Amino acid sequence: MVPAMVPALDYQQAPMLAAAVERGELPPLEQRLPPQPMIVKPVHEIGRYGGTWHRMMKGSSDFHAYSRLVYEQMVRWQVSETGGLEVGPGLVREWEFTDNDRTLRLHLRRGLRWSDGAPFSADDVLFWWHHIANDANLSGSLPSYWKPDDTPMEVVRTDSFTVDLRFSKPYPLAVMYLAFKGNQWPLVFERSGFFAPRHFLEPYLPKSGKADVATYAMFEQQANDFNPERPVMSAWRVKEWEPGNHLLAERNPYYWKVDSAGNQLPYLDQIRMEIFLNTEMINFRAVTGMLQMQQRHFTRENLPLLRSFTDKRDYSILTYEAAGIRAIMPNLQFPGDPALEQLLMTREFRIALSLAIDRDLINRLCYDGTGRITAMTLHPSAPDYVELTDAPNYAVYDPERARALLDSIGLDQRDADGYRIGLDGKTVSLIMELATVVGPDMDAVEIVRSQWEAVGIKTALKPEERTLYFQRVAQNGEHMIGVQGAEATFPLLSSARWFSTSLWCEWGHHWARWHLSGGERGIEPPAEVKRLQQLQAILSITVDADERKRLWQEVMRNHAENLWVIPLVAQATSIGVLSNDFGNVPERGVASWVAMTPGYLNPETFYSKSARALTTFDVRR
Amino acid sequence: MLTYIVRRLLRLIPTLVVISIMTFIIIQLPPGDFFDSLQAQLAESESRADQQAFDALRRQYHLDEPLWKQYLFWIGGCVQGDFGYSFEWRRPVADLIGERLGLTFVMSLGSLVFMWVVAIPIGIYSARNRLSWSDYSLTFVAFIGLCIPNFVIALIAMYASVFWFGGSAGGLFSQEYKYAAWSLPKVWDLLGHLWVPVVVIGAAGTATMMRLMRTSMLDVLDRAYITTARAKGLAERWVIYKYAVRVAINPMISIMGMQIPQLVSGSIIVAIVLGLPTTGPLFYRALETQDMYLAGTFLMLLAILLLLGNLLADILLALVDPRIRLE
Numbered sequence: 001m002v003p004a005m006v007p008a009l010d011y012q013q014a015p016m017l018a019a020a021v022e023r024g025e026l027p028p029l030e031q032r033l034p035p036q037p038m039i040v041k042p043v044h045e046i047g048r049y050g051g052t053w054h055r056m057m058k059g060s061s062d063f064h065a066y067s068r069l070v071y072e073q074m075v076r077w078q079v080s081e082t083g084g085l086e087v088g089p090g091l092v093r094e095w096e097f098t099d100n101d102r103t104l105r106l107h108l109r110r111g112l113r114w115s116d117g118a119p120f121s122a123d124d125v126l127f128w129w130h131h132i133a134n135d136a137n138l139s140g141s142l143p144s145y146w147k148p149d150d151t152p153m154e155v156v157r158t159d160s161f162t163v164d165l166r167f168s169k170p171y172p173l174a175v176m177y178l179a180f181k182g183n184q185w186p187l188v189f190e191r192s193g194f195f196a197p198r199h200f201l202e203p204y205l206p207k208s209g210k211a212d213v214a215t216y217a218m219f220e221q222q223a224n225d226f227n228p229e230r231p232v233m234s235a236w237r238v239k240e241w242e243p244g245n246h247l248l249a250e251r252n253p254y255y256w257k258v259d260s261a262g263n264q265l266p267y268l269d270q271i272r273m274e275i276f277l278n279t280e281m282i283n284f285r286a287v288t289g290m291l292q293m294q295q296r297h298f299t300r301e302n303l304p305l306l307r308s309f310t311d312k313r314d315y316s317i318l319t320y321e322a323a324g325i326r327a328i329m330p331n332l333q334f335p336g337d338p339a340l341e342q343l344l345m346t347r348e349f350r351i352a353l354s355l356a357i358d359r360d361l362i363n364r365l366c367y368d369g370t371g372r373i374t375a376m377t378l379h380p381s382a383p384d385y386v387e388l389t390d391a392p393n394y395a396v397y398d399p400e401r402a403r404a405l406l407d408s409i410g411l412d413q414r415d416a417d418g419y420r421i422g423l424d425g426k427t428v429s430l431i432m433e434l435a436t437v438v439g440p441d442m443d444a445v446e447i448v449r450s451q452w453e454a455v456g457i458k459t460a461l462k463p464e465e466r467t468l469y470f471q472r473v474a475q476n477g478e479h480m481i482g483v484q485g486a487e488a489t490f491p492l493l494s495s496a497r498w499f500s501t502s503l504w505c506e507w508g509h510h511w512a513r514w515h516l517s518g519g520e521r522g523i524e525p526p527a528e529v530k531r532l533q534q535l536q537a538i539l540s541i542t543v544d545a546d547e548r549k550r551l552w553q554e555v556m557r558n559h560a561e562n563l564w565v566i567p568l569v570a571q572a573t574s575i576g577v578l579s580n581d582f583g584n585v586p587e588r589g590v591a592s593w594v595a596m597t598p599g600y601l602n603p604e605t606f607y608s609k610s611a612r613a614l615t616t617f618d619v620r621r
Numbered sequence: 622m623l624t625y626i627v628r629r630l631l632r633l634i635p636t637l638v639v640i641s642i643m644t645f646i647i648i649q650l651p652p653g654d655f656f657d658s659l660q661a662q663l664a665e666s667e668s669r670a671d672q673q674a675f676d677a678l679r680r681q682y683h684l685d686e687p688l689w690k691q692y693l694f695w696i697g698g699c700v701q702g703d704f705g706y707s708f709e710w711r712r713p714v715a716d717l718i719g720e721r722l723g724l725t726f727v728m729s730l731g732s733l734v735f736m737w738v739v740a741i742p743i744g745i746y747s748a749r750n751r752l753s754w755s756d757y758s759l760t761f762v763a764f765i766g767l768c769i770p771n772f773v774i775a776l777i778a779m780y781a782s783v784f785w786f787g788g789s790a791g792g793l794f795s796q797e798y799k800y801a802a803w804s805l806p807k808v809w810d811l812l813g814h815l816w817v818p819v820v821v822i823g824a825a826g827t828a829t830m831m832r833l834m835r836t837s838m839l840d841v842l843d844r845a846y847i848t849t850a851r852a853k854g855l856a857e858r859w860v861i862y863k864y865a866v867r868v869a870i871n872p873m874i875s876i877m878g879m880q881i882p883q884l885v886s887g888s889i890i891v892a893i894v895l896g897l898p899t900t901g902p903l904f905y906r907a908l909e910t911q912d913m914y915l916a917g918t919f920l921m922l923l924a925i926l927l928l929l930g931n932l933l934a935d936i937l938l939a940l941v942d943p944r945i946r947l948e
Contacts, residue, residue: 059709059906059910060709060710060711061659061709061910136677137677137680137681138677139673139674139677140673140674140675140676140677141673141674189659191674191678216681217681220681220711221711224711226711240800242720243707243710243711243712243717244710244717244720244721244898244902244903244906245720245898246799246800248800272800276896277893277896277902277905277906278893278894278896278902280776280779280894281894281896284779284783287783288783290796435661465651466658466661467651467652467653467657467658467661467911468652469661470653470657470658470660470661471652471653471657471661
């Protein structure tokens with residue numbers, strides 16, 4: 001059946017593209033847009049064309065500073081009616097589960113084009129699957145989320161615009177992963193994705209025999225996100241990449257989204273990223289009013305400085321909720337000292353440590369009172385959000401009870417300095433290890449240290465270089481107590497600190513190793529932790545929403561009762577600057593790396609109220 | 622003279638080989654490699670890029686080979702002008718450094734000239750007016766220059782430019798020329814910005830040289846031959862410039878040999894603070910991320926500069942001071 005013709009004459013384009021069409025260098029807009037472009041309703045108003053978005057990034061391993069702006073997934077996170085996050089359409093127009101929830105059928109939008117004008121189809125997904133995801137030279141192994149239960153999914157092309165993902169079990173998480181990992185491969189060092197431009201990359205495949213000397217290194221170089229030659233599906237494409245200096249991206253003439261008035265997006269002509277090394281530099285740039293919208297790389301301690309220039313330089317402070325819980329995680333299988341291991345494993349000891357912390361004080365002193373005091377619970381923006389009911393709450397300040405608890409577990413003897421002596425006759429001495437933290441987060445831990453000392457527990461802080469911390473936690477599990485953030489909006493997608501199923505789990509590294517190796521290595525966890533590990537597996541295959549909420553209640557209660565981790569303060573905000581000249585930036589949002597903030601807030605609709613539109617555009621190839 | 626230079630040059634070769642080995646060992650000293658530190662960095666944002674993906678990359682860049690093989694691989698390339706590949710920037714190291722070397726040299730040379738032009742005359746003046754109020758005040762200024770680290774001066778300069786003059790902070794170009802191709806106005810714009818880092822980097826060196834020149838001059842001015850020259854009725858100008866300065870300047874020349882690499886490495890922090898597009902920030906970043914070929918090449922470059930600087934100073938000294946030539 002032929003779909004009803006939608007009149008295309010209403011669509012408008014940016015002056016720079018109109019000029020190129022006039023010169024005959026670009027096909028007319030109707031031929032560049034798909035028959036039914038995706039319509040994005042700007043959050044405030046219809047914008048105007050033009051403007052350069054100035055931002056800053058810190059080296060190329062800070063690639064997310066750019067990639068979060070051009071995050072174009074198969075499906076995407078969008079703001080739901082209740083203000084939470086849900087999965088909405090993207091490159092995939094609609095999707096459905098069939099075959100008892102074991103097959104996910106994806107319907108791609110028809111008539112989409114890459115930024116070089118070549119058509120986008122199911123073949124680009126299949127190309128990624130066969131030649132990238134399944135080539136050990138490029139991917140090492142298939143990402144774990146595409147092989148639930150250790151069985152790789154099957155990717156089947158039904159027709160040019162329909163792809164089936166077949167799993168051995170019901171796998172509702174697949175849709176979330178498409179919103180999270182459904183971008184163009186490789187996302188620089190992230191090395192994940194779901195599609196790649198077949199027409200462009202195929203000649204560079206080492207096995208294709210098409211190029212004279214095709215190597216994997218050359219393939220990587222071509223596929224890399226910073227390669228200006230590489231076609232993209234996103235609103236902007238890289239035009240210049242000067243390592244160490246700057247990155248310039250320009251609008252994609254084939255972008256397939258329009259606003260509700262029919263204007264082809266994006267509004268902004270360019271994105272200019274300046275590469276910096278000194279963190280002061282970004283504060284200086286911000287107070288000159290040069291950065292229209294950036295929430296990356298600012299720290300709370302610079303808030304007064306940023307605030308003092310808001311009127312003079314015409315910008316405001318942007319605060320988005322951070323969807324993480326800062327948590328203190330004792331290594332419950334601490335290998336360094338059997339007596340300490342036993343002590344850390346004592347539930348009452350952890351409860352006492354938790355009761356000794358005055359979170360309210362920390363919140364007021366370090367986070368301006370913007371944080372929230374909570375147990376390990378989901379953030380209200382979580383797709384599975386449910387409240388935790390009838391569970392014990394140990395995130396309260398009660399030093400008297402803490403002292404009594406410590407006395408009751410046999411730590412009632414004190415040494416000459418007043419510190420408590422353990423059951424082995426030695427002074428209990430804790431070390432909190434952190435991956436080089438500065439500012440308020442460091443101050444918060446410093447307060448914890450003094451409050452633990454106040455109840456008689458000797459405590460030291462040990463900031464470590466990031467790589468060293470990584471090695472101690474994730475490779476060897478030899479740290480004593482780690483301090484990190486735990487994702488609270490999408491715990492299933494970033495599960496390290498929740499379920500003890502990842503080697504990154506500070507509180508259960510060796511239990512996770514046992515779980516991952518099927519009981520061959522590591523340490524066998526207690527029944528409660530086994531249940532947590534099991535719950536993650538069940539959650540990842542459960543489709544029914546009510547059942548999911550019930551399961552989440554169980555997870556949260558498990559954490560609340562056992563206190564595997566000691567939560568500190570949750571949902572402190574992430575801060576940034578927003579120029580008053582910049583429109584369509586939502587006042588509220590979640591700073592989440594899973595939702596690629598500000599990627600999910602439709603940066604293609606951001607616009608400058610004063611900028612003049614560029615009129616030059618060079619068409620390559 | 623020529624055999625002296627050739628002999629000195631030949632002696633550089635074994636020194637360089639030893640330096641290259643030490644360089645390579647030093648950049649391997651921190652635990653893990655580039656991909657470990659990258660993984661740690663990604664994991665901090667709770668990314669889940671997995672181990673196998675990184676192992677595949679390691680194989681691609683030969684990071685899984687034994688250390689001596691990696692060294693031979695790198696040094697073999699260096700001899701042919703291929704300094705390896707930067708993991709972080711995904712560019713050949715030579716391209717990355719080449720882009721920035723020009724500006725670095727302009728800045729360093731500028732600082733060197735600034736130091737000499739300011740320090741020598743003031744040093745002479747101070748010595749001649751020793752213990753006068755002008756000597757004291759110049760000494761005071763010199764000590765301030767000596768004791769304030771230059772990155773602090775850089776921060777103050779940046780603060781002043783942003784808060785008092787409303788200008789853009791740091792950098793070597795104005796916004797409109799920053800990304801433009803080279804042109805006459807751009808060069809002019811560069812000169813307008815260049816003096817800030819030149820003065821900042823040169824400040825401490827100027828202070829040191831000022832003091833040295835003063836001491837050296839005082840030393841010479843008390844000598845008998847100066848008294849003789851004066852007794853014979855030679856004009857004071859001739860006594861100072863032809864007889865005193867000529868001898869007093871020798872220590873400055875030997876110091877210059879050491880100053881060349883110092884200018885390049887010492888400017889790193891200033892360049893980071895001021896956000897300059899020179900080699901320093903790139904070097905620092907390479908050390909931080911364990912981008913080993915980039916870091917190694919920088920270290921080698923600094924070592925070569927030090928050796929060449931010393932050689933140059935020795936040759937200059939020999940030219941200026943006939944006593945050395947005779948030995």
